[in-house]
């Protein structure tokens with residue numbers, strides 16, 4: 001029931017020095033359907049990411065202007081863009097789902113920005129040929145969650161797609177209840193997913209599969225063309241590179257306590273970026289088996305399953321690339337890099353959290369020991385690490401000890417840790433253990449405010465999350481324990 005709106009005549013000047021390039025569009029119509037976004041009535045600004053705008057060389061004022069809001073809601077074309085929805089397939093919850101595709105995302109094109117070429121995509125901008133039963137829309141609550149979380153991940157130093165802006169409209173959208181619409185402008189070097197490759201491989205469209213792989217190789221992994229490994233097989237080298245990037249990304253998720261919630265192969269980026277923020281959650285109490293997605297009955301995507309699921313997904317990618325790699329042993333050898341790298345990356349990240357720059361044999365025991373204690377006492381994950389960092393910086397030990405029920409067990413661990421810590425250089429732990437993460441209840445409070453058209457909560461949180469290691473005096477309430485009602489928040493795939 002989208003209504004056409006009066007189109008403004010003002011031309012949007014984004015302040016971009018160079019024209020759009022739209023390299024994905026140049027691959028040809030086998031990969032997408034060209035179409036225009038569907039307008040939404042009377043759009044308004046929910047949030048503008050000034051920091052990202054500046055990084056890209058865009059004028060934040062242009063984004064906030066009437067023309068900017070119309071353009072990034074999909075109501076007004078942007079000169080040089082070439083809007084399209086791409087086709088992909090994927091495995092959802094472990095089952096082959098066949099064709100999916102951009103059901104509610106429209107790629108505007110690829111802009112030459114100050115930070116390099118960046119794809120700019122609208123999410124929630126209307127139906128596409130890949131919408132299946134969906135309405136092509138995104139609701140305000142999930143759009144705010146994606147906007148804040150992608151920037152929170154960026155602030156934490158975790159590879160991710162980014163979010164430039166959110167606009168809202170009072171146009172109703174039916175979910176479990178009636179809600180209102182929003183559009184998130186997402187930005188990434190590429191939104192290509194494992195599922196893009198699975199799509200053409202499953203259909204035995206090997207020319208298209210090769211075109212896609214060559215595109216990704218040439219643009220993002222050119223070093224694979226000149227590899228000595230894998231008998232010079234560039235496609236095996238590509239699989240290895242993606243495996244390595246995915247290992248590094250998931251290790252960072254685990255270290256910070258991030259649960260993605262829907263690690264389907266269509267939600268896995270070929271660039272190793274965190275993508276498609278849905279029912280994600282940062283852990284409150286440390287519970288290794290935590291399931292954040294209310295629709296995930298079996299707990300397939302529980303926090304402690306993520307590392308194995310990432311490998312399972314890479315295996316699907318390996319299978320999809322097999323016609324190009326041409327040798328199963330090479331594909332398996334490329335995938336092996338994940339198994340080698342993930343534990344190393346995780347240990348690196350956990351040692352950084354403990355303030356231990358150099359590896360020693362007893363570190364694994366120290367890491368496993370503290371995680372077991374945190375799990376046994378269900379200690380708040382973020383608060384524990386931040387307090388440990390404050391203690392290392394001179395605050396009293398009781399700050400940390402008081403978090404535990406089993407104090408003697410903690411004391412025993414602490415003794416081992418302090419022996420180990422004293423042999424290292426001064427810890428930089430306040431830069432490796434964030435004070436602020438996007439806990440569910442923080443997002444929820446900002447969303448409730450935004451539903452009343454007060455967007456200041458979104459803006460305030462964005463500022464904290466983009467610099468999560470800083471103290472931000474006056475915002476301690478957002479670094480505290482979650483309220484009791486936080487455990488009642490149910491986030492499902494509905495968005």
Ligand code: AMP
Nearest residue numbers: 100101102103104131134135136137276
């Ligand atoms: P997700 O689980 O959000 O990654 O979505 C899986 C697939 O469903 C993708 O192809 C999405 O584009 C599509 N999809 C999800 N929600 C909608 C919607 N409201 N309208 C159209 N397509 C949707």
Ligand code: MG
Nearest residue numbers: 266267275276
């Ligand atoms: Mg998705």
